[in-house]
Amino acid sequence: MHFIITDAWLAKSRAVHLSGTKLVLALLTLALVLVFLSAGLYHWVLLKGARERWPVIGSVVRFVVQDEFEQRDRFMRENLDAMARKLGDMQARMLQLEALGERVGGLAGVKPEEIKVSSAGRGGAFVQGRPLTLEEVQATLADLEHLTGERTDLLTVMESRLIDQRLKKMMVPTQNPVNAPVGSRFGWRIDPFNGRQALHTGLDFQANVGMPIVAAAGGVVVTSEPHPEYGNMVEVDHGNGVVSRYAHASRLIVKKGDLVKRGQQIALVGTTGRSTGPHLHFEVLVQGVHQDPSKFLAGNGQVPVPAHDNVAQIAVGPDHRPH
Template sequence: MNIIFVSNNMAKAKTLSTLQVCLIALLLISLPVVIMLFLIVPQESTTQQGDKSLIPSKLKQAFGINNPQKHLDAYALQLGELQARIMRLDAQSERLAKLAGEKKPASEKITPVSPELGANASKADPAGRGGPLVLNAPITELDLQQKITETMAKIDFDTDYLSDIEAKLLQQGVLKDMLPNSSPINAAFNSSSYGWRIDPFNGNKAFHEGLDFSATEGTPIYAAAGGIVTTAERTPDYGNIVKVDHGSGLETRYAHASKLMVKVGDRVEKGQVVALVGSTGRSTGAHLHYEIRLNGNALDPRKYLKASN
C-alpha cells in the first residue's frame, strides 16, 4: 500500500512506503500508552534518587545500612559476652563465699503477675513502680550501646575488685603456705594478658586465663611453688605443658614449652626448673603461658606475683 501526498507549492507527489506507514501507526498507538504510564506510576522523589546515586545498594549492604539484622547480630554478640562475664562473676563470688565460710544466698525471683489477680496485683508484685511521666522519649540505638558499654565497664571493675579480695583471703587463710607466689621465669609479663582480650588467631573477644611472659626459646621455667607433677605432655592448645598440684585444689600450669624437664609423679621444689620456653601449641611466638587455678577455676596470677614483692 502506498499513500500519495500532493503539495500545492511544489505540485509534486510524495510516496510513503509500507514500512514507513507502519512505523507512524505504531508511534501513534504507543504515544497515549506512554503518557498514561507516566501519569499512573508513582515517581521517586529527588531525595531518594540522590540517595541511590550516592550510595550504591551493594555498599549499603556492606555497611549494614537499612539492614536491621546486622544490628541485631552485633547486639547478640555483646549480650553473649555480657552473659559470659556475669557467669564468671557469679562463679568468683561463690568461691569467695566458700573462703569466707558463708553460703551464697539464692537470687530472688519475681513471680509474674497474672491478669486474674486484679486488685491484689500490687500485693503479689514486690517490684511495683510508678510516678508521673516526665520528658518521655524512646530509647535510641546510641543509648543502648552506651548502656552496654557502661555495664561491661562495671563488670570489669567488680571482677578486678573481687580478684583482690580473693587473693587477700587466700594469703591470710590456711592455703597461704601453699600459694605459688614466686615468678616462674626471669622475664617481664604482659600486664593486660589476663582477662578479656582480642584473640590473636580469630580476632574475636576471648578470655585469657593466664599471663604471657615473652622470652627467648630455651629460657628456664621454674616451679612457682613446691608440689607434685600431675601432667607433662603435649596438647593441641597448650603445646608442651606441665601441671603441678600444690595441694588443697591449687594448681599451676606452664605451657607452650619447647622441652619438658619433669615427668608425671615427680615432686618438685619451689624454684626448680620444670621446662624450657618455646612456641608449641596455639602460640604466635616464643613465650611462657602461666596459669594458677583453684579447684579448676583460673585465678589472676598478677595478684600473687605482687604479693611476693
C-alpha cells in the first residue's frame, strides 16, 4: 500500500510504502490505543458521575452497587442458614452424647456432681422465627465449644475409671487355677492325717500329676520354693493386699520376682508336702487373712470383704495344716 504525503508550503511530496505486515501492526496499535482511551474515559466518567451524582450515571452506579450488595447479602444469608442447620444437628448430637455419657458414667461409677454439666434439657413446639445473625451463630459456636470441653472432661474421667476397674478385675483371682473338679472346700473338716477337726484354708482341686497350674490373676511372684507342709509352693501378689497360693506342685515353673498374667502357667500339679495324693491346694488371702477362694472364683471381679470372724482368723497350727 502506498501513501503520498504532499506539503503545500514546501511544495514537496513524500511517498510512504506500507507492507501488509506493517499495516496490520499499525491497525492493532491503533485499536489498542482506542481501547485504553475508551476504558480510561469510561472509568473517569463513571467515577466523576458517581461522585458528583450525575442524573443518569449516578442512578446506574447506585443500581449496580445495590445489586452487588444484594447478591452478597443473599450469599451470606444462605451460608448462615446452612451453618444454623449444621449447628442444630451438632446440638442434637451433643445432647445424645451427654445422655450416653451419663449412662456410661453410671457404669464407671462417676457421680454426676464430679463433673459440672451446664447444659439443660430442651424441647417444645417449633415456631418459625427470624434467621440467625452472624453474632448469634458465633455465640452458639462458643457455647458448643464450651460444652464439648465439658463432655471431653467427663469422658476422660469415665475412661480412666473404666480402665482402672478393668485393671482391678484383671488383678483379682477369679480364674480357676487348674482344669479339675473341687474335692475339698474351705472350712472346718476332719483332718485326714489325725482324724481331728481342723480348718481347711483353701480349695483342693482333684487333678492328676503334671497337669498345668495357671495364675488365677495377674501379679508378681513373691514365693516360689519348697515348703515343709505346702510342698512346692507358689505365691502371687495381686496388689491391694490380695495374695493367691498354689501348693503341693510337682514342679515350679516361675521364680520369685516374675511378673505373671492371668492364665499363665506357673507350676505343675503334684503331691509334695503334707498331701494324701495328687491335687492342687489353692488359697486366697486378703490382708493376710484366709478367705474362701470360691467367693473369688464365682464372683464378678470384686474383692470380697475380708472375713474377720473366728473361723478365718484361726491360726494354722500343727494339726490344722492343708493337705
